[in-house]
Amino acid sequence: ETGVTQTPRHLVMGMTNKKSLKCEQHLGHNAMYWYKQSAKKPLELMFVYSLEERVENNSVPSRFSPECPNSSHLFLHLHTLQPEDSALYLCASSQGERTGGYGYTFGSGTRLTVV
Amino acid sequence: DQQVKQNSPSLSVQEGRISILNCDYTNSMFDYFLWYKKYPAEGPTFLISISSIKDKNEDGRFTVFLNKSAKHLSLHIVPSQPGDSAVYFCAAFFPNQGAQKLVFGQGTRLTINP
Numbered sequence: 689e690t691g692v693t694q695t696p697r698h699l700v701m702g703m704t705n706k707k708s709l710k711c712e713q714h715l716g717h718n719a720m721y722w723y724k725q726s727a728k729k730p731l732e733l734m735f736v737y738s739l740e741e742r743v744e745n746n747s748v749p750s751r752f753s754p755e756c757p758n759s760s761h762l763f764l765h766l767h768t769l770q771p772e773d774s775a776l777y778l779c780a781s782s783q784g785e786r787t788g789g790y791g792y793t794f795g796s797g798t799r800l801t802v803v
Numbered sequence: 804d805q806q807v808k809q810n811s812p813s814l815s816v817q818e819g820r821i822s823i824l825n826c827d828y829t830n831s832m833f834d835y836f837l838w839y840k841k842y843p844a845e846g847p848t849f850l851i852s853i854s855s856i857k858d859k860n861e862d863g864r865f866t867v868f869l870n871k872s873a874k875h876l877s878l879h880i881v882p883s884q885p886g887d888s889a890v891y892f893c894a895a896f897f898p899n900q901g902a903q904k905l906v907f908g909q910g911t912r913l914t915i916n917p
Binding site: 692694697719723728729730731733736744778780782783791792793794795796797799 | 845905
């Protein structure tokens with residue numbers, strides 16, 4: 689299996705639930721990212737992990753908790769979310785060190801609905 | 804403050820004609836610019852990029868132009884094909900060591916009409 693794989697593709701959860709999003713990459717990249725895409729808004733960077741160390745946290749509420757156990761896997765743990773957290777959550781990976789303008793490889797995303 | 808802006812939320816073009824998608828940025832520190840294409844229910848896929856030291860980059864039907872003085876870039880698709888119908892995101896890199904940080908625009912939905 690190649691590329692960046694995200695599971696589940698769709699998730700509906702109540703505000704009191706706890707769930708996790710999973711991302712896996714088989715590209716040999718050493719940096720991974722979580723982005724949020726809300727309707728009519730730019731993609732918002734949430735977290736950056738480089739060599740399994742979190743290097744950026746863009747003022748994301750604590751109800752979102754990332755975990756990067758190794759360079760191939762990234763999780764986003766969710767608890768007590770709000771309806772406004774409903775969005776498409778995208779995982780991406782990259783080489784980490786700047787190797788030119790090739791950017792990220794994205795997964796297909798998890799469409800999250802909070803009810 | 805949005806550093807990368809795509810002011811046209813949608814664009815409709817006749818098949819075979821040229822599609823021109825525009826993007827403006829505010830931060831002169833950006834050193835690489837990229838265009839991504841996104842189909843529904845899929846993640847964005849990389850299309851073409853340009854370094855800030857160049858003013859044009861071409862790849863088949865796709866050409867990106869960069870005007871640094873105007874802080875403006877554009878993506879030209881010619882000829883446009885029905886399969887080009889998608890949302891196009893402009894993005895820019897900060898120069899950085901380690902993990903790359905991309906800043907995205909809001910996207911432009913391109914529709915190619917037969």
